[in-house]
Structures are given as structure tokens and as C-alpha cells.
Amino acid sequence: MTAPLEEPATARRVEVRKTYKLFVGGAFPRSESGRSYVVQDTAGRFLANASAASRKDARNAVQAARKAFAGWSSRTPYNRGQVLYRVAEVLEGRRAQFIDEVQRSEGVGRRQARALVNLTVDRLVWYAGWADKIGQVVGGTNPVAGPYLNFSVPEPTGVVAVLAPSGSSLLGLVSVLAPVIVTGNTVVVASSHQRPLPAITFSEVLATSDVPGGVVNVLTGPLGDTAPTLASHLDVNAVDLIGLVGDAERATELEQSAADNLKRVLRAPVREPDWARDPGLERMTAFLETKTVWHPIGV
């Protein structure tokens, strides 16, 4: 029988400060540039040092996402649903940490933070269930005037670059991330510049669940470096500009460079949406291609 541990009464404990890194290809590298930046809470207090991703980091992330695409997109929808559900389970187990980080990042009260984390877990569960249903809802057979079986199936667009919402650091992030990957896309997320901590911690959740490396890649740092690289990269198939709410000029520039290889562009709305609302299908269908197959019917 050991005596209960007692904290020394004298000194305040010196915190072990975590180094926040990028999440690329399933690993946590530092920025190749070696740069980092200070993340503060909404009151301006020091929260952490985070990596400032460079153009090369963005390129590496795209490479990792491309490499992961073939495998992830050919998983069965059921399997992708299981993987997402596992993410929800792991997130559920780390709720306390996320509540703390959301509270500090977004400056909300504890109750609100708890509600946001709960919603986030629920959102993941919701999207996990879509994995093996979206094809039935947006695909199907088409009656054509001839002896052919004709059917349409939704397929993932490919590598999607997501500029994460700048305000909602966890619920917003997961609300734009989950619909992209659940259908088989892989993703490079440029997380909220001001509020990256939940995104980084969420990367740890991904790394410890069953999501294959490279399916989700998370960059932190100023968008000015990463976003133009992602928007102009010819191996990126689509871009979600949701993080540019209120920055019409930059959104227009990125949309223009996305035109170079005709990326699918999900434009930023005028205001950041209310992430608590029913998301609908739009964020999934925006990154789906419809493939239509014909085959003769004979003997």
C-alpha cells in the first residue's frame, strides 16, 4: 500500500509545453522552413508555438494526399464509415482536452465549449453513416431509350485542399473535413491561422485511429504561404475556400488560379455558417464526380 501522492506545496509546477507540428503523410514533421509562430488565446495570452507551414510543406502535403488517394478511394464505403466512426470514438475519449482547447482558442465558456465538442463528435458519427448511403442518394440507374443498363455513381474528386474556417476551430474544421474524406477524397487542410490548436490535436486523434497516413494532412501557419500553392497546384483537384469568409480579394485570386486546371471550387459564403445547423449534402456533393456507365443488355 502506497501513500497517496501529494503535490509539493511550495512551488508552482513548471508546465511541459507541447511543440505543435504539422501532420503530413501520417507523421508529425516540423515545417521544412523551420519557422514557427506564436498562437495566442482570444485574450492575447500565449498559448503555444505552432509550425508555420511553407510552400514546400504544402507541396509535401499534396504529395502525401495524392499517394493516399488510390488506397483510400478504393476502400469500401462501409470500411470508410467504420474508420470515421473510429475517429469519433477516439475523439469522444479525448473530449476533455478538446473542450479545454476550444475554450482557449475560441474564447467561449466551458459549457459552450463542451457543446461544440459534443456536436463535433456527433457530426463525425453523422458523416460516418453517410459513407455507404451517399451513393444511393445521389447515384442510381437511369432509364435510357435503348437496350442499355445505365447507372451513375458518385466518385471522389481526388485531392481536395480545404482552407479551414477561421472562426470555428474544431466543429467548423470537422464539418468541412469529414464530408470530404468520407466519400474517398484525400485532403490537405490549411487550418485556422489564429486557432490551430484543435486542428493539431485532432491530427493526433486521426493518427491514433484507423485513418491511413496521408488521407488527412494538416498545415498550420499563415494562409498567405500555403493557400496560393494549394490553389495553383496542378495535382490538387478541388479547393474549399470556406476559410476566406470576408476576404473577397484573396478568394477571387485563389479562384482564378484554381482555374488553371479547372479545380472544383467551393466558394466562401458571405458569413461563416452556423455550424450547428444540419449540414445537408452540399459539402459532400461539391467534391464528388458523377460517373455514368453504359452497358448493352443482350444475350
Next chain:
Amino acid sequence: MAQPFDYAPAPESRSVVDIRSSYGLFIGGEFVDPVAGRSFKTLNPATEEVLAEVSDADDADVDRAVGAARRAFTRVWSRMSGRDRSKYLFRIARVLQERGRELAVLESIDNGKPIKESRDVDVPLAAQWFFYYAGWADKLDYALPGRPGPPRPLGVAGQVIPWNFPLLMLAWKIAPALACGNTVVLKPAETTPLTALLFAEICQQADLPAGVVNIVTGAGATGRALVAHEDVDKVAFTGSTDVGKSIARAVAGTRKKVTLELGGKGANIVFDDAPLDEAVEGVVNGIFFNQGQVCCAGSRLLVQESVADDVLDRLKHRMATLRVGDPLDKNTDVGAINSAEQLTRIRELSASGDSEGAERWSPPCDLPAHGFWFPPTIFTGVSQAHRIAREEIFGPVLSVLTFRTPGEAVDKANNTPFGLSVGVWSDKGSRIMGAAGRLRAGVVWANTFNRFDPGSPFGGYQESGYGREGGRHGLAAYLR
């Protein structure tokens, strides 16, 4: 000793069409002169004969047309019940059928395509498109799940269409737009405006409310003005990938919704267990239908090495029976190239095939002295690195490549920035399904090619554009 069986000329009569010497713009339900009074000529590409003077719409004309469309949208069309919109569309579909012969002949004269195709494909499909979307107009609530509220039209659609299927592309654009409650300003291609102008008359004949459909003729500048017009809510474009990209740039930062149907470099994959005679038909259809001027053409033949010689023998034998010539002759299989400009491009890319070391073959055929003609052509010994294997030729020119394994076939087919169509030929079901699943293209024709239906979504991956036309999916482009 057998005698040759030469089919005597079987020309379709031109007397069913009445081509006016000049055409105005169709704005607000009537034909009006362009503000600046400029015009251009449209030719018969098979003879280079001038068919008519057509108005060249400038910014002011486009503004007038968009204004007419906006008024019709606000005052009439968006307020009309789906059922009544539906009845107008059914009317138009019927008139297209009734005037089918006239439309087919006019299309062949202005475009150069064989009457067999305009009569049996373009015009019947255009009518079918209107029939199909007519039926959707009062059922939109059932069309698209998972939307926040009832579907609403976008407003004014600016639509720019190409010269390869002038009337059919018009139908692809106008039918769903109108069914969803939008009004349209449509710009046909400058080399093929005549069926769109006849369609304007058909709108009058159907008593379609003024301004619901407006047709502005002109070249690239007219199209740019339409796309850039700030009162246009929706841009729909079918044409080249280069123009598609410039449109994507032009609408950046706006609220305009865009769909783009662009180029392709489709592969026809023939496995060694394919039904070879039908595969050869599919290959011929894939690249010589409409003189190969088809965005989803099967312009690359990927044939498994073990049957490559056999397939090429059959293909050449078959190509020798293709009849090239007068588009109005009912037995013509391959008509005229649409314009001198397009012919130049086909010649230039074919010359690159020669200079890069591929081997050119065409069956013997006498090309007419006047007009724009190019013989059905195949290049063998083509490699992935050749320009003719990568760039869209948009003409009757097939690049033949070989492969050894199914994996190699799919990788080669996918090795392009485009992603519009692919053909797969095999008698093995699992191989078909396996390939269809791995091919990155919007349309996979398995053991068939170049099939179209209004119920079947059509559109590309990657640089072949975005959005789908046809089917329930085609409605999404015109609703908010």
C-alpha cells in the same frame, strides 16, 4: 465475276429549308437588328458557299438580351407554375419533331455533318431532351434531396455552345434551364448559328413568352460579354478547355454558378476477349462520328497487344467502306470539317504525328474539290509522349497505342489531364466492372460508344470540365 455495287447519289432535298439572306438577333421574342449593325457570314463547309449574313452582337446587344431575359424571368417565367412551364417545353419538343426534316437539313448544310446523323441523332435527341426536361418542370421538389428549402431557379442563364452539335447542344442547355424556371440568353457558335435561329422561330411558333429565350449570334467577343455580364446568374459553356479556363477565371469572385463541358482525349480500350467486330464498330463510331469533332470522341485506341494486328486489320477493312462526301447524301458516313480554321488544326496536329514518327494510314477516298475535308485517318506506332496521343485533335484522326495488361490499359487511359469519356471492350463482366471503376472519366461506355440520352448524366472529370448535363443531375446546375 462480281460487279461493283456503287450506291447512286441519294441526296436529301434542300427544298425543305428556307434560309434567309440575313438574320437579326432574337431578343424579347422578336428578331431585332444589332445596335452597331455589324454582321458576319456563315458558310456551308462542304462547299464554302455563303449561306447567310448573321448579326454580330456586341456588348450593347448582349446587355439588351440579358435585360429582356431578366424581365421575362421576373415578370413571367419565375412566376409561372411548373405545370405551365412544362407545357411550353412539351410544345417545343413536338415542334422539333414536326420540323425535324427541316432542322436536320439545315444542320447538315451549316455544320457539314452527314444528314444521316443530323436526321437520326442530333434532331431526335434534341426533341427527346425537351420531352425529358418538360416532364421535370412540375416535379422539381422531388429531384434533389438534402437541400435546405424548395428548389428555386437561379435567374438568367448565359449559355455559350459549340459548333459540333449546334441544335443538340442548344437543347442540352435550354431545356433544363427553362424547366427549372430560368430564362436564357444563348450564343450559338459563329460558324453554326442557323439552327439556333430557326429554334428562335420555333419559340415564336410555340408562343413561348417573349424574353424567356434570347439568341445572340457572334464570335468570341459576344460570348465573353455574355459570360461577364453582371446580371447573368448562371454560366453554362460547352467548348474548348482553354476557353473554359478563361471563363472559370472570369467568374472568379462572383456569385455566378458555372457548368463547363470541355475537351477530352477519350480512350477506347479493347481487351483481347472483346467482341471484336462490335469493338471495331465502336472504335469507328467513336472517332469518325461527326468527323471526330466530338468532345467525348474515342480518339485514342488502346488495344491489347495479343489482338492488335487482328483489330487493326478489321479496322482498316471497315474504314475502307466509309463513304466520305456530300453531307446531304443519305449514304454519307463522314461529312465536311466544320471550318477552315478547324481543318488547319487537324492538319497541323496530324503533321506532328508524322514528324514524331507515327505511321499514318487512310483508306483511299476522293475528297471534294471545294469545302473543308479530311479523310478518316489512323496513326499507328503512337506512344503516350506523342502530341497526337495527348492533345485533342477534334477531327477524324485516331491514335493507336497498345497495352499488355489491364492495369497498363487503365493507367494509360487515365494518363491525361482530361477525363470525359472512355470505352471498354471485353466479354468478361468482372473486367468491365473493374476497369469502369478505376477509370477517371465522367462517362464509361462499356461494349458500346457515343451513346447519349437525356436521362443519362454527362460531363467530365478534371480538365474536361465540371457539372453534369442530363438526367436528374442536370437539374442541379439550374437550381439554388
Next chain:
Amino acid sequence: MGAGTLLSPVPEELSAATGSDAALRRFLHGLPGVDQVGAEARASALAGRSVKATAKAFAIDLAIRMVDLTTLEGADTRGKVRALSTKAMRPDPADPTCPAVAAVCVYPDMVGTARATLAGSGVHVASVATAFPSGRAAPAVKLADARDAVQAGADEIDMVIDRGAFLSGRYLEVLDQIVAVGEVCGRPDGTRAHLKVICETGELQTYDNVRRVSWLAMLAGADFIKTSTGKVQPAATLPVTLVMLEAVRDFRFATGRQVGVKPAGGIRTTKEALAYLVMVNEVAGTDWLDPDLFRFGASSLLNDLLMQRMRMTTGRYSSPDYVTVD
């Protein structure tokens, strides 16, 4: 078709195909498949050709020269066969420029009558045989049936295959039976009657089977492959004939030997006949536009051809009253 010669030998690589049941099955099942929808679309596209004016006049006369004028009824009599044979020689009594048909096709017991009427005319006598139309008799009976027709003076034997054996996969048995009939086609003077092999494609159902049976018959030495008896529906169709024309074309590439094709049953109008000739022209090639290599097994077709011919020469539409019933 001229004087018969001995069966042409099949080249080495193909003769191996007939060495055993297993080899034959491997060969036939190794032929490329036929996609039904594609084949039918191709046939229908060819039927869309417009044959006018001089081309039509040429095609009508050619079609008349390709007709196997047929009567295969239980009620056939010598009188009926004599009348038909007379018509075969001069289909349009009013117009001496009208060509004769290729042959008269009858049951074996009517061969003598037809032979007597047609003697010296150049019009052949074709006889069905081998327990036509079902082929359901003992092999010896079928051979006797064919031998009887040859001895009675038939120039051509239209035998039926054992469809039951074919459908149950006993390909070598079918082949051997064809070879055996081919042997009894030989005459004492060393010449032989030509052998047409009726596949009864309406019972074989699939185009894959049509392709296989065509090759099987050609490997067995058939001079002609024929679609149907006319007693089973569907009889001749354009797509079935398309597949057969592809087979004879490919067989010629492989062996150098040209085999004829005979669609039979159900072809009644000039328009249909022209569609078949267009198909011959574009699929097998112009070399097959010859009565030695393409025939129509028909009865009522001839009158429609004659009426169209009158229309072409006089500019007026004719009436059935101006052509003979038989």
C-alpha cells in the same frame, strides 16, 4: 456455282481444331464473342443505306439471280414443282431481259421433276435433305435421304444440322455428320453436289452460337452456310446474316477459301433484299456479290422483286396481277 470440285483442304492450323471434341470446343469458344446490341445496331445501320436509281436496278437483277425459289410443303405436287421451275427460268414472261433465278429448292422426292423441267436451263436444283426440317432421324436415314437427292440429280444439297447435338455441346458429332453428308454429295463421275449447311439459327438463339456454328460448318467443308429452314421463327434476320458474313470473311482471311451465305425464310420485300445486298457488299465485300456466294432462300420475294423491276423499267407501280403466282 458451276461444276463441283472436291472439298478444299482446311489449312494445318485450323485442321488441328477438328482433331478432337476438346480441340473443337476450344476453337469455337475461342472465337470473339458477338455483342447482341452492337451487332443489331450495325445491321440496322446498314439497312439504312439508300439504294436508288442505277444501283437499285443493278441490285434487283442481282437479287433475282440469287433467289433459290423454294417450295417445301407437304402439299407439294409434281405440277406445283413444274410450274415453279418454269417460273424460275423465266420469272417475267413478258420481259426476256429478266434474269433467271439461281435454283429451285424442293424436297428430295421432287428433285427428278424439277431436274426434268430445268434441264439445260442453267437453273440449279437444290434439295433439302437429312430429315429436313428437324434433322431428328438416325444418321443412316439422314445420309440415305441426302444420297437419294444426289442420285436424283440435285446440284445442291441443303442439309440441316443436329441442333440438339450442337446445343448440348457435341460439336464434333455435328461436324462429323456434316462431313459424312459432304461425302455422299460426291457423284460417281468425281464431281459433287454443293453442300449448303442449314444452321437453324432461330433455335440456336445467340449470335455467339451463330458465329460458332458458322465456323463449325465451314471447318466441316460446307460450300454455303444457310440461316434457316424457314419452318422455325425467327428465320433469316439481318443481324444473323451479318454474323455469318463476318464469319465467311474471316474464314477467307484464314484459309483463302470463300464460303457462301444463304439467308432463308422471312425475306419478302425488295427493300429487305437490298438491305441484305448492302450488307454483303460492306461486310463480306464485293467478291460475295455473286449467286455462287450469296443466295436468298425465298418464295414470295421473287414477285416483289419482279414488281419493283417493272416499276424501274416502266416508271409505274405494278400489281400482283401482273406477276405469276408460281
